[in-house]
Amino acid sequence: MKLLQRITTTNLVLIVAIFLTTIGNFKFFSEVIEIYPLVDNIAFVASLLLWLLVFLVIGLLLICYRYSVKPILILLLIVSAIVAYFANNYSIIFDDNMIANSLETSVAESVDLFSFELIAYAILLGLIPSYWIYKVQIIKENFLQQLWSKLKVIVILLVMFVLITSIFSKSYTSFIRENKQLRLYINPTYYLYAIGKHINSKFETTTIPFKVIAQDALINRADDKKKLIIMVVGETARADRFSLNGYQRMTNPLLANENVISLRQMYSCGTDTAYSLPCMFSNLGRSDYTHVEGKNMSNALDILSYAGVKILWRDNNSNSKGVADRLTYQDFKSKSLNTVCNIECRDEGMLVGLQQYVDAHYDKDMLIILHMMGSHGPAYYKRYPEKFKIFTPICETNQLNKCTNVQISNAYDNTIVYTDYFLSKTINFLKNNQSLFKTAMFYMSDHGESLGENELYLHGMPYFIAPKEQIHVGSILWFGDEFFKDVDAELLNKKANTKLSHDGMFHTLLGLMNVDTLIYKEKLDYISYIK
CATH class of the missing domain: 3.40.720.10 (Alkaline Phosphatase, subunit A)
Structure with a gap:
């Protein structure tokens, strides 16, 4: 019980990352299994779960510190729950174009997308785990303690990544070269990349001058x-x-x-x-x-x-x-x-x-x-x-x-x-x-x-x-x-x-x-x- 009440930043990130990778990626793994049937590829599919976990944990550890960890993880959980709903029910992919489309959607169009199942996803996969994060007490660590804790985990994960990739090198070569579309379903990694791409595009769009063409018309x-x-x-x-x-x-x-x-x-x-x-x-x-x-x-x-x-x-x-x-x-x-x-x-x-x-x-x-x-x-x-x-x-x-x-x-x-x-x-x-x-x-x-x-x-x-x-x-x-x-x-x-x-x-x-x-x-x- 005490473990659930007091936790280090590193362990909190690990728990949330495991939750997101396993619970939020039903659509991704269903698409993977279509191409790599479990009968012949159960070990490779299991390795993919660890592969995704490595990426997510390292990324979160790099941006989550004592005061930022809770807001970041709570926001990630809620958004990922909504993304999971649309991926599982409509096979929607959240690339940068879909991010732009979502942000420009009118209130009436948003209402059309509302459902009780969406609420269920938001509560069960987003709000309930977010409430636990909100209530949990993070153990205080000074900067060096937190840095050392994170470095240990990152090194272990990188070693795991190298081992997994080398063991299943042929399968990963096929996965990356021939089935690029599968990465689009990864939750939350891909939509985070898409948001970054969209923000960069918006910044560039608003900073370059307007070009008048065809003035001879x-x-x-x-x-x-x-x-x-x-x-x-x-x-x-x-x-x-x-x-x-x-x-x-x-x-x-x-x-x-x-x-x-x-x-x-x-x-x-x-x-x-x-x-x-x-x-x-x-x-x-x-x-x-x-x-x-x-x-x-x-x-x-x-x-x-x-x-x-x-x-x-x-x-x-x-x-x-x-x-x-x-x-x-x-x-x-x-x-x-x-x-x-x-x-x-x-x-x-x-x-x-x-x-x-x-x-x-x-x-x-x-x-x-x-x-x-x-x-x-x-x-x-x-x-x-x-x-x-x-x-x-x-x-x-x-x-x-x-x-x-x-x-x-x-x-x-x-x-x-x-x-x-x-x-x-x-x-x-x-x-x-x-x-x-x-x-x-x-x-x-x-x-x-x-x-x-x-x-x-x-x-x-x-x-x-x-x-x-x-x-x-x-x-x-x-x-x-x-x-x-x-x-x-x-x-x-x-x-x-x-x-x-x-x-x-x-x-x-x-x-x-x-x-x-x-x-x-x-x-x-x-x-x-x-x-």
């Missing part, structure tokens, strides 16, 4: 008729759930009656909104994009604004992730602006009052961006009004692993039906403005979604291991009658069935508005040529 076309284009940014919309793309369910009944073109093989820049959204509007392309450079450089909307296009961003999601920071921005998650709200504010509310804006700027080319809530999970059942509950039974909880794949798919497919309705309403809005403007609609989702395939849910997987469901996204074009005459329809129809990516969106937006600039690349423009 200007509108260059033969006629004087202004253009009105609505760019709809979709959320979490998988291409394979659109009946326009061959899905067996009729999820696009209204768009099927419109003269739309579906870009069937569109692939996203990222697997989460925080990364994909700014990347979509950037000139850099997926292979070169980083927040440090991309967020500190003029994007497609900035350049269109330089050329004289009137830009409006209406948002029914969390925010524009920096894309609209220098432009007119309206928050339609707010009931003061969005008049179509029941369980939550609906995407169609972004069309309310839009005609007044168009009328006020009739003498300008306009690009209006509508950022949808779309199919954002895990509470798909909240994303549409009751009349769009077409496919049943549905999953009516945010704990997707408690529902069948059929229930999840039904709820998700209903969100696509509502998206179809919203896009149809957007097209009708544009049709009503064809007398004064050449009109067009351009829909593009930011990323896709896993719906239980291979026991994966939601999105945000690192791109190099992301399944197709998270990167193959919905994208649709519609042109008003007069605008369509200017489009190379034959070339566009050919492109509609070829593999495309978000890399072309920047150039397509410039092309739609006939904006000339040296950085425009016609070969990346989905539509290629507009008169």
Whole structure:
């Protein structure tokens, strides 16, 4: 009993590290066992536990001292419990992009992730052991005593590390070279690394100067008729759930009656909104994009604004992730602006009052961006009004692993039906403005979604291991009658069935508005040529 009441800093770190390594890494070891079955690899899997323990203990001993040890360990336990919940239930990986996405999540989105099981994880794996740490008395040691105590443990652990690595050298070579993705599940080591990477990125992003590009941009076309284009940014919309793309369910009944073109093989820049959204509007392309450079450089909307296009961003999601920071921005998650709200504010509310804006700027080319809530999970059942509950039974909880794949798919497919309705309403809005403007609609989702395939849910997987469901996204074009005459329809129809990516969106937006600039690349423009 006295041992539990009084303890040295070194021993406290050891106990917490053992607890975190054994209890917090269920997902990691389940993934390991998939590749290294216990029947033939039980000794290697056991050695991995010791391997992780060595890393964690040494790291904690280096940063934990008398007055910092309790706050550090308590915070680590609580965060690790939450990470374990999402890893075990949704197979979510907390890399630097997911850290960024989590920090930028709105209150409403956070509520969608709340569950009693999450509370249970937080209490059992976080708060209860944290309370013990809070109550325990740390034995006072002077600096030399504490240093000697730590050095002894670190030396012993390093010797263990060398021995383990040498005994299982072949297995560790395979583990490191051929199964790099496994390290992403290590709790808490990997998310701590990701937090450090995110902080470094934020620091660099805020300290380097903003780079203005394409100052030569200007509108260059033969006629004087202004253009009105609505760019709809979709959320979490998988291409394979659109009946326009061959899905067996009729999820696009209204768009099927419109003269739309579906870009069937569109692939996203990222697997989460925080990364994909700014990347979509950037000139850099997926292979070169980083927040440090991309967020500190003029994007497609900035350049269109330089050329004289009137830009409006209406948002029914969390925010524009920096894309609209220098432009007119309206928050339609707010009931003061969005008049179509029941369980939550609906995407169609972004069309309310839009005609007044168009009328006020009739003498300008306009690009209006509508950022949808779309199919954002895990509470798909909240994303549409009751009349769009077409496919049943549905999953009516945010704990997707408690529902069948059929229930999840039904709820998700209903969100696509509502998206179809919203896009149809957007097209009708544009049709009503064809007398004064050449009109067009351009829909593009930011990323896709896993719906239980291979026991994966939601999105945000690192791109190099992301399944197709998270990167193959919905994208649709519609042109008003007069605008369509200017489009190379034959070339566009050919492109509609070829593999495309978000890399072309920047150039397509410039092309739609006939904006000339040296950085425009016609070969990346989905539509290629507009008169």
